[in-house]
Amino acid sequence: MPLKSFREAINETLKQEMRRDSRVIVMGEDVVGGMGGSSGVPEAAGGTFGVTAGLAAEFGRRRVIDTPITESAIIGAAGGAALTGLRPVAELMFIDFIGVCLDQILNQQAKFRYMFGGKCTVPVTIRTLMGAGLGAGPQHSQSLHALLTSIPGIKVAVPSNAADAKGLLATAIRDDDPVIFCEHKFLYGETCEVPDGEYLIPFGEANVTRRGNHVTVVAFSRMVLLANRVADKLAKEGISVEVIDPRTTSPLDRDSILESVEKTGRLVIVDEATPMCGMASEIASLAACDALAALKAPVQKVTAPHTPVPATPNLEQDWLPSPEKIEHAIRTTLDQRLARTG
Amino acid sequence: MADQSYDPIMLLDAYRRMRAIRDFEERMRREVQAGTVPGFVHLYCGQEAVAVGTCMHLLDTDYIGSTHRGHGHCIAKGCDIGEMLLEIYCKQGGLCNGKGGSMHIADLRKGMLGANAIVGAAPPIAVGAALTQATLQTGGVTVTFIGDGASNQGTVAESLNMASILKLPLIFLYENNGYAEFTGVSYHLGGNIARRAAGFGMPAETVDGVDFFAVYDAVGRAVGRARSGEGPSAVEAVAMRWYGHFEGDMQLYRDPHEVERLRANADPLVKFEERVIRDFGIAKDELTEIDEEIADLIDDRVAAAKSAPKPPREALFADVYGSY
Numbered sequence: 097m098p099l100k101s102f103r104e105a106i107n108e109t110l111k112q113e114m115r116r117d118s119r120v121i122v123m124g125e126d127v128v129g130g131m132g133g134s135s136g137v138p139e140a141a142g143g144t145f146g147v148t149a150g151l152a153a154e155f156g157r158r159r160v161i162d163t164p165i166t167e168s169a170i171i172g173a174a175g176g177a178a179l180t181g182l183r184p185v186a187e188l189m190f191i192d193f194i195g196v197c198l199d200q201i202l203n204q205q206a207k208f209r210y211m212f213g214g215k216c217t218v219p220v221t222i223r224t225l226m227g228a229g230l231g232a233g234p235q236h237s238q239s240l241h242a243l244l245t246s247i248p249g250i251k252v253a254v255p256s257n258a259a260d261a262k263g264l265l266a267t268a269i270r271d272d273d274p275v276i277f278c279e280h281k282f283l284y285g286e287t288c289e290v291p292d293g294e295y296l297i298p299f300g301e302a303n304v305t306r307r308g309n310h311v312t313v314v315a316f317s318r319m320v321l322l323a324n325r326v327a328d329k330l331a332k333e334g335i336s337v338e339v340i341d342p343r344t345t346s347p348l349d350r351d352s353i354l355e356s357v358e359k360t361g362r363l364v365i366v367d368e369a370t371p372m373c374g375m376a377s378e379i380a381s382l383a384a385c386d387a388l389a390a391l392k393a394p395v396q397k398v399t400a401p402h403t404p405v406p407a408t409p410n411l412e413q414d415w416l417p418s419p420e421k422i423e424h425a426i427r428t429t430l431d432q433r434l435a436r437t438g
Numbered sequence: 439m440a441d442q443s444y445d446p447i448m449l450l451d452a453y454r455r456m457r458a459i460r461d462f463e464e465r466m467r468r469e470v471q472a473g474t475v476p477g478f479v480h481l482y483c484g485q486e487a488v489a490v491g492t493c494m495h496l497l498d499t500d501y502i503g504s505t506h507r508g509h510g511h512c513i514a515k516g517c518d519i520g521e522m523l524l525e526i527y528c529k530q531g532g533l534c535n536g537k538g539g540s541m542h543i544a545d546l547r548k549g550m551l552g553a554n555a556i557v558g559a560a561p562p563i564a565v566g567a568a569l570t571q572a573t574l575q576t577g578g579v580t581v582t583f584i585g586d587g588a589s590n591q592g593t594v595a596e597s598l599n600m601a602s603i604l605k606l607p608l609i610f611l612y613e614n615n616g617y618a619e620f621t622g623v624s625y626h627l628g629g630n631i632a633r634r635a636a637g638f639g640m641p642a643e644t645v646d647g648v649d650f651f652a653v654y655d656a657v658g659r660a661v662g663r664a665r666s667g668e669g670p671s672a673v674e675a676v677a678m679r680w681y682g683h684f685e686g687d688m689q690l691y692r693d694p695h696e697v698e699r700l701r702a703n704a705d706p707l708v709k710f711e712e713r714v715i716r717d718f719g720i721a722k723d724e725l726t727e728i729d730e731e732i733a734d735l736i737d738d739r740v741a742a743a744k745s746a747p748k749p750p751r752e753a754l755f756a757d758v759y760g761s762y
Contacts, residue, residue, distance in 0.1 A: 121569075158573055170600075172562020172565065176566020176567045176569070184566070208552070210537060211552075212542070213532070271760070273762075
């Protein structure tokens, strides 16, 4: 199977889905890139990160639409277009910008189907960029997938590799519900084997990226890469780590997580996000509610602290979960045990 | 076209819709006061000519985006009054199966994209509907109703700009009814609504929203431009609302005589009736017949809505997702 980068996989999926279904359109800031510029080269960029390169050339500007920097109108129009027969893929350049268009997701798209009595579909996909590490500072670095996961009516995908990006994006575009598709900016250059043809991954099915018996690590998005690396290192010491990548946070594959915790009795959750009301808390709560008897040690959460993301490179590295922090959490849970009474 | 002929059949249809809105809203007012209606209702009396003068130009394949004050838009766009009442009473068989209520009535079969309880939220959605029409080249148009209060929201400016640069078949139909909730337009609005819209490079005009013919003519011009690919337009229709922001609003911010003056001097139905009898040879009896028919219809449908079954408990969990 050919090696492709995360960026290439998304680009290829957009093209394949646009060829397959003429109702699929792509819209957002600079998705064509360079409209109205003095060079006269409209497709100079093909997206801020080059992800939509070549789309306008193949599908035309009726289906690949550069928009002004007006996120409420972009996301709102995508919802309205979805309600009336298109299958829009809207790009929200950075997930941080959700602050200026959240109403269209929270109060509109998420609720259309329910408040209209099930008499509509809302097949909109919102691709957006998450993650810290570029020194881009507090407003271009956040990971807000948990915020969106908390909204009924929305689905949220957090792919961790190029193949999953392809399979989950194709599923998102064909899905009749609103999907937020979170692309970690540090994953764009990561490569893996990706099928050439049609490839669909169902939502709500976790991928077990490492099999193990001693401890369960649940990780999201780029954190899966770090968790895999730590698992491989500890395997050499005879520590057997199971790494679970839920791939979508809504729907969440609770069964796979619980099954693993039942087996290992120890749970570490790694999420590049702030800790309160986040995915780490959600999964810790899942274990406490549904697998407490199986737990041999307190659950360990490896998250960012309850602070904004600093622009300062050294502080940003401290903010981020790291392989060292993950390893420490694994060793801690292996050294601990729950004091039980009765 | 200002010189279009006003077909008597169209005029009687317009009257029927305006009369239905008036009677529907007056009845809702009494029912709210009697405590039979759940939640909030925002009444449209005084503005009937705006919704009807607009929607007389539209087909089921054309879309409208609405507001929290949406009953009039629904009726004007052809939504079934019985199903609307079932929805307002949150009953089974309502347009949204009873889970939307007054502020979320939608009927996609009729091109009604939903009343919307978030002020200023509909215009971006309407941009999307117009984008669908342009992309699929359906020949359809979309109208988004915008209150004077919503006119100040950033979403409206974003939508005006997006519609303008993409040349979408979209009409921004501003309803200046004098108040944004409890705050008068003389206080909350800087500049002028129509001139703001014109600043985005589209034709914009202000008309008397009490006058069906003024609205009908202006919207006719805008719809004509939209259907022929000339892009968006804006119409500001000025028509004061007769009642509060919501029914039950004490309206302490209003001169107590203001509504009396409106009823006496600015009743869209009276104005319409005088004109059609004088200029178009319609007999008073024809209108009275419609009045009676509408009164019976509303009595019947309100009674049916009150006695209809509530949604079953399982409905709580239904239709969050298509699949999950």
